[in-house]
Amino acid sequence: xxxxxxxxxxxxxxxxxxxxxxxxxxxxxxxxxxxxxxxxxxxxxxxxxxxxxxxxxxxxxxxxxxxxxxxxxxxxxxxxxxxxxxxxxxxxxxxxxxxxxxxxxxxxxxxxxxxxxxxxxxxxxxxxxxxxxxxxxxxxxxxxxxxxxxxxxxxxxxxxxxxxxxxxxxxxxxxxxxxxxxxxxxxxxxxxxxxxxxxxxxxxxxxxxxxxxxxxxxxxxxxxxxxxxxxxxxxxxxxxxxxxxxxxxxxxxxxxxxxxxxxxxxxxxxxxxxxxxxxxxxxxxx
Amino acid sequence: xxxxxxxxxxxxxxxxxxxxxxxxxxxxxxxxxxxxxxxxxxxxxxxxxxxxxxxxxxxxxxxxxxxxxxxxxxxxxxxxxxxxxxxxxxxxxxxxxxxxxxxxxxxxxxxxxxxxxxxxxxxxxxxxxxxxxxxxxxxxxxxxxxxxxxxxxxxxxxxxxxxxxxxxxxxxxxxxxxxxxxxxxxxxxxxxxxxxxxxxxxxx
Numbered sequence: 001x002x003x004x005x006x007x008x009x010x011x012x013x014x015x016x017x018x019x020x021x022x023x024x025x026x027x028x029x030x031x032x033x034x035x036x037x038x039x040x041x042x043x044x045x046x047x048x049x050x051x052x053x054x055x056x057x058x059x060x061x062x063x064x065x066x067x068x069x070x071x072x073x074x075x076x077x078x079x080x081x082x083x084x085x086x087x088x089x090x091x092x093x094x095x096x097x098x099x100x101x102x103x104x105x106x107x108x109x110x111x112x113x114x115x116x117x118x119x120x121x122x123x124x125x126x127x128x129x130x131x132x133x134x135x136x137x138x139x140x141x142x143x144x145x146x147x148x149x150x151x152x153x154x155x156x157x158x159x160x161x162x163x164x165x166x167x168x169x170x171x172x173x174x175x176x177x178x179x180x181x182x183x184x185x186x187x188x189x190x191x192x193x194x195x196x197x198x199x200x201x202x203x204x205x206x207x208x209x210x211x212x213x214x215x216x217x218x219x220x221x222x223x224x225x226x227x228x229x230x231x232x233x234x235x236x237x238x239x240x241x242x243x244x245x246x247x248x249x250x251x252x253x254x255x256x257x258x259x260x261x262x263x264x265x266x267x268x269x270x271x272x273x274x275x276x277x278x279x280x281x282x283x284x285x286x
Numbered sequence: 287x288x289x290x291x292x293x294x295x296x297x298x299x300x301x302x303x304x305x306x307x308x309x310x311x312x313x314x315x316x317x318x319x320x321x322x323x324x325x326x327x328x329x330x331x332x333x334x335x336x337x338x339x340x341x342x343x344x345x346x347x348x349x350x351x352x353x354x355x356x357x358x359x360x361x362x363x364x365x366x367x368x369x370x371x372x373x374x375x376x377x378x379x380x381x382x383x384x385x386x387x388x389x390x391x392x393x394x395x396x397x398x399x400x401x402x403x404x405x406x407x408x409x410x411x412x413x414x415x416x417x418x419x420x421x422x423x424x425x426x427x428x429x430x431x432x433x434x435x436x437x438x439x440x441x442x443x444x445x446x447x448x449x450x451x452x453x454x455x456x457x458x459x460x461x462x463x464x465x466x467x468x469x470x471x472x473x474x475x476x477x478x479x480x481x482x483x484x485x486x487x488x489x490x
């Protein structure tokens with residue numbers, strides 16, 4: 001017997017599979033075809049099956065099935081709770097880059113218009129400077145600066161949303177390292193599933209690709225940390241134990257990511273022990 | 287193949303991806319499509335109205351739409367959800383495209399859907415491109431053709447493209463295919479080669 005989408009072909013006959021499109025898709029997924037002695041289907045068997053009257057109808061039914069199967073598959077893949085978070089955090093990082101670059105550019109422009117302007121001996125934060133430029137300049141320069149301000153506001157809002165969503169999607173990872181950094185780790189790994197499959201040593205240097213490959217090629221010192229450096233536990237730790245803290249944190253993050261993927265809820269008994277262990281190495285922090 | 291002057295075209299409903307029109311036909315740009323580049327740099331396989339085609343690595347359906355203009359039916363296999371959305375949109379308008387969302391490395395999953403085909407076309411960014419093509423030859427009728435668009439950089443970036451090219455041709459020949467033509471797609475695509483094979487048997 002050979003099984004195809006429209007039915008089972010037996011010697012000299014054919015048993016139609018029947019049912020609506022959904023049932024056909026389910027049957028399609030349940031079929032296990034061996035490729036060693038595989039015989040491609042003959043569409044005329046579908047005629048014998050009484051599925052269709054001619055070739056045009058055969059193709060039209062087949063297309064209907066394939067569209068339904070593909071649409072279901074796409075919906076399923078997009079339904080993963082990490083999929084939207086991935087887009088959100090990548091948008092956030094690109095917005096950061098854009099805001100920084102544009103702020104720098106309008107500052108340069110502003111400087112040309114005001115030959116006496118200098119940032120020396122003044123601690124004006126970038127966003128205040130952009131605000132001043134927006135107020136003090138007419139025409140395109142002022143308008144661009146206003147847009148940077150608005151963009152920054154949207155960025156702040158997005159950052160909050162990313163953090164909130166990460167707390168839901170990655171409860172354990174977020175508890176250890178904060179929602180924003182947790183989301184960035186996931187984005188670099190390519191999703192929650194790939195992150196949960198990563199060894200701790202890979203998580204530790206995620207985001208330090210250039211340094212890692214320089215190390216592998218030229219035997220320069222290995223990177224101690226990648227994105228996880230952004231967490232205060234790592235960057236506030238004394239220099240001599242920073243690598244140690246990063247390693248311990250990465251180890252716990254690998255476990256946390258697996259908990260997030262397979263359980264999806266915070267696990268207090270794990271978190272307590274993990275926090276204690278990392279704090280022990282970090283010394284004074286908390 | 288239909289040419290207007292020197293320009294390769296296909297006849298069908300236009301504006302799939304903003305392609306230029308020429309005398310009511312769709313211009314098939316060799317810089318965008320590797321298959322079009324093959325028709326400019328080599329001989330390729332003549333696409334005929336009765337042909338059934340299995341197309342692996344259909345992506346956004348750009349090249350697929352041109353192939354569908356020429357042939358009877360195209361089984362278009364694509365794996366990733368994002369390009370699949372575009373492919374479905376193209377297939378909605380072109381009734382002879384059967385869009386299949388599956389991994390070309392696992393033909394057993396779409397085997398119940400695909401009939402025997404006259405042409406197997408493969409353009410996938412995978413390291414084991416030759417093995418994927420050989421596995422999918424199960425769908426190819428004896429005497430049918432395989433066009434493998436070899437992305438040498440996807441096989442192994444550390445190896446010389448020429449070396450990858452040679453190895454792939456050898457692998458295909460060792461699997462019992464007759465290699466008919468193998469050309470680089472220069473100047474249209476860097477480090478890409480086309481290998482045209484025939485499956486032995488059947489009526490020549």
